[in-house]
Amino acid sequence: MSRIVAFLLVVLIAMATAIGVSFLLYRNELGRLRDAVSRGSLVANADIGPIEFADSGVGIPLLSIHGAGGGFDQGLALAANLVGGGGFRVIAPSRFGYLRTPVPKDTSLAAQGDAHASLLSELNIPKAVVVGVSAGARSAVELTLRHPDKVAALVLIVPALYSPTRPVAIEVNRGNKFAFWAVNAGGDFAWWAAESIAPSVLIRFVGVRPALVAAAPEAERIRVMTFIKNVEPLSLRFPGIKIDSAPELHELPLEEITAPTIIISARDDLFNTLPAAEFTAARIPGAKLVVYDTGGHLLVGREQEVRKAVRAFLAGAGVTP
Template sequence: MRRIGGFLLVLFIAIATTTGVAFLLYRNELGRLRDAISRGSLVANLDTGPIEYADSGAGIPLLSIHGAGGGFDQGLALAADLVGEGFRVIAPSRFGYLRTPVPKDPSLAAQGEAHAALLSKLNVPKAVVVGVSAGARSAVELTLRHPDKVAALILIVPALYPPTSPVSIDVIRGNKFAFWAVNAGGDFAWWAAENIAPSILIRFVGVRPALVAVAPQAERDRVMSFVRSVEPLSRRLSGINIDSTPELDKLPLEEITAPTMIISARDDLFNTLPTAEFAAAKIPGAKLVVYDTGGHLLVGQAQEVRTAVRTFLAGAGVITSSDSPRQVLPH
């Protein structure tokens, strides 16, 4: 009995020590993340309400609109990964994300107006507009409502109106845990899963873990950087709630006049391909690029996407060169 009691005591001490160390690591990481999102952005007080945004780089203005779980930081990272250098990147935090509050009217139409108001506030008459995932919704609203402000529209894995097959993610066992963590705004739960079972979160963000496992190290790092960019989850929960219950009306896509490019992947676990194909068929002259693999984060395709985007912008007369963009040209 003494041996059993001694073993249990040692086990208890080991568990307590491990838990204490884990909690300390979590507190330090959370503090670092909160410090990171407190820097690098400004808040514009617009008629539509306060909007947090980052304004980085020099060159052609590019409005980078993040997806669900994002913020200005994700907008900057996505622009760097999928578009590349040579642009002045304006990356707002959409309604409910980080320092942008939820307004009385959180509709997609209101978000599109907020994008337009931010560009006007920054004296940007026209910009390339990139909408990723759920960010594609307000990118389209902006383009329809203020066509004069959009030099070109690029929709990447767009979560738009689904004509037949809805944009969604399977509610499998691992995803149920991730859904619970998100709905609870659980910073610790997300952090723990990231460190103990990252494959759960990789699948939750729309990518097959097996694809990431065989990807080059740089791509594995990019995927995990995206997963970490959702932290602190509690600071993005209000925006996630808005994105989770959108009113996706059928929009008059045929009225879009801006040069448009749409990108998706066949193995996107969010099932954005049918929506991408539908939008490309409706938008006059839209260019559709579909990759066989890559998932929702276009794993392994980042360089190809950058090349395709810059070639498209050069072909549309928006930039002077796909290698070294220098100016927005009039249409």
């Protein structure tokens, strides 16, 4: 009996030690991530209220509007992936509720579009290339409709926009229910733990088939996991995610958009952005639609093709670094 008790004590001590080590690792990692997002950005006192943003590079102004779970840091990374190299001055705002941009009384997509315009005016930027990714495409379109003079060209990537037939959505399964729970709880530890214990759950939650990532080159696997890791600190992005989770999507007068436009999506995007991309492209005069058979919501394995397509589009629109 004493041997059993001793064995159980050893097991309990080992478990407690493992939990303690894990918690210390989590605290250290969360502290590092909080420190990272506390640097590299500014806060503009725009006429509509404070707006956090990053301002990087020299050249043609490019407004990089992040998707759900993002912030200025995601906007910078997305711009680097899309255009690469130099020649652009990237302005990457944190949308309402993300990081240091507070939640205003009016969180509508129209208000978000006005916020982008206000930021550009505050920075004395008369016109910019506007890039909207995923949920960020919504306010990018509103900006283009409401302030057309400020948009030199419009780039919409895997756009989470309105579709009259097949709306953007994520499949409901056990893994996604867990991820939804973690997000809705603002659960930093749950998200952090899942990165190591069940990364495939988070990969699927961000709209990509895990098998696609597993078969991708190492650089792409690192890019995907870096994207997932940089959702942390989740608690600092949760107010914005909450706004993005309940959008009031409806048909917009897209035919009024005059800015040169390119829209890019993938057939296997688990968020089902292709119907919205097709609907939007059909209604914006002269819009170019690029569709990849594979790539998922993060366009895995398509980085070079996307960059080439965007660069060629901008050159055709007369916007070259």
